[in-house]
Amino acid sequence: MSRETSLFSGRPSELVGQQIAGYRIEQEIGRGGMAVVYRARDLRLERTVALKLLAPELARNDTFRRRFTHESRAAAAIDHPHIVPVFEAGETDGVLYIAMRFVAGSDLRHLLDREGPLPPATAVRVAAQVASALDAAHDHGLVHRDVKPGNILVSRGTDSDHPEHVYLTDFGLTKKSLSLTGFTTVGQFVGTLDYVAPEQISGRPVDARCDVYGLACVVYEILAGHPPFLRDDDMALLWAHQYDDPPPLTEARPDLPPQVDPVFAKALAKRPDDRYPSCLDFVAALRAAAAGGGVVTGAAPARAGRQPGEERPKPPPRWAEPVFVERA
Numbered sequence: 001m002s003r004e005t006s007l008f009s010g011r012p013s014e015l016v017g018q019q020i021a022g023y024r025i026e027q028e029i030g031r032g033g034m035a036v037v038y039r040a041r042d043l044r045l046e047r048t049v050a051l052k053l054l055a056p057e058l059a060r061n062d063t064f065r066r067r068f069t070h071e072s073r074a075a076a077a078i079d080h081p082h083i084v085p086v087f088e089a090g091e092t093d094g095v096l097y098i099a100m101r102f103v104a105g106s107d108l109r110h111l112l113d114r115e116g117p118l119p120p121a122t123a124v125r126v127a128a129q130v131a132s133a134l135d136a137a138h139d140h141g142l143v144h145r146d147v148k149p150g151n152i153l154v155s156r157g158t159d160s161d162h163p164e165h166v167y168l169t170d171f172g173l174t175k176k177s178l179s180l181t182g183f184t185t186v187g188q189f190v191g192t193l194d195y196v197a198p199e200q201i202s203g204r205p206v207d208a209r210c211d212v213y214g215l216a217c218v219v220y221e222i223l224a225g226h227p228p229f230l231r232d233d234d235m236a237l238l239w240a241h242q243y244d245d246p247p248p249l250t251e252a253r254p255d256l257p258p259q260v261d262p263v264f265a266k267a268l269a270k271r272p273d274d275r276y277p278s279c280l281d282f283v284a285a286l287r288a289a290a291a292g293g294g295v296v297t298g299a300a301p302a303r304a305g306r307q308p309g310e311e312r313p314k315p316p317p318r319w320a321e322p323v324f325v326e327r328a
Contacts, residue, residue, distance in 0.1 A: 019043070021092040023051050023099060030150075034058065039102060042087075049087060050103070054096040068096055071142070078140055082133035084153065084169040103167055105155030108218070112149055117225040120256065120290050122164075126154070127219045127286065129166035131279035134215060137168075138208040138278070145206060146170060147214030148192045149221065193234055194227040198242045198270050208279075209272035215279050216267035219286065224252035228268060242270065259289035 015025045015038065023040040029050070030037035040051035058064050072089030079085075088099040108126070112118070118126075130152055137144060144151075153167040197213035199206055220228045228246035231237040246268045248261040267282045269275045276282040 052098040080136045103153045108152040109149035123222040133168040134279040
């Protein structure tokens with residue numbers, strides 16, 4: 001079986017035990033449309049890393065390869081507590097790779113699937129940490145363009161006031177220039193449909209406000225249990241992002257104060273000029289709106305099927321579970 005087949009359509013075990021660029025592959029931990037992520041052992045420094053291997057067809061594109069190398073170095077230069085550190089990026093035997101810190105914990109997608117909607121206080125804490133990471137990237141000229149629960153890792157925090165520590169990952173395929181669109185030079189769309197900004201869909205230039213939109217979609221889902229737009233097919237979903245108003249969050253979360261609805265309406269505005277100028281501005285507005293209603297410490301609503309008055313069991317989060325999943 002060829003290297004290309006074994007990376008992206010073969011059994012996950014086929015690369016286990018093999019060495020690539022000084023890393024011994026131990027286990028597949030994530031798979032998406034353009035990359036596979038493995039837990040691997042750095043044989044030089046004797047540490048565990050997350051090793052991302054990109055699709056072979058990307059490495060064959062000279063323009064993409066140069067941009068990948070340049071932007072990976074730019075991402076590695078960002079020293080921020082909520083951005084997964086990039087240790088190394090390069091090419092070996094025709095395979096582009098990125099070695100990153102391995103985070104022991106869960107991704108937000110896994111957490112939401114398990115726990116359902118989260119309490120407002122948790123949502124604000126998570127949003128603030130992600131917003132801080134995004135704004136730091138923007139300060140370095142990087143636009144993420146694919147903010148989604150699968151790219152947000154949640155690990156154990158330091159104390160009861162900081163019960164979780166959040167990392168943003170997957171900066172290896174960002175756009176360095178603010179004049180570039182949501183498409184890569186090899187014609188692949190960068191973004192996930194539930195969280196994609198209207199300007200990415202239409203191919204217009206993207207900037208930091210594209211990530212404001214994506215973050216708002218994620219935070220909406222944290223609180224509502226689903227993204228702002230639910231449609232039966234992809235084309236209808238793309239249309240909704242471009243032309244439909246998002247439903248008020250309070251329809252799904254009547255326990256939240258009505259002040260949160262205009263906050264999300266602004267963050268999810270169709271025109272970038274009508275959104276908050278930064279991710280932290282959005283989170284600050286959300287925090288103020290939620291606090292004004294006196295519900296920041298309130299509990300999340302029950303899942304469907306819970307009986308009135310019934311206590312919702314809430315086991316302690318399994319933060320130590322060494323899982324994160326990158327979905328396409």
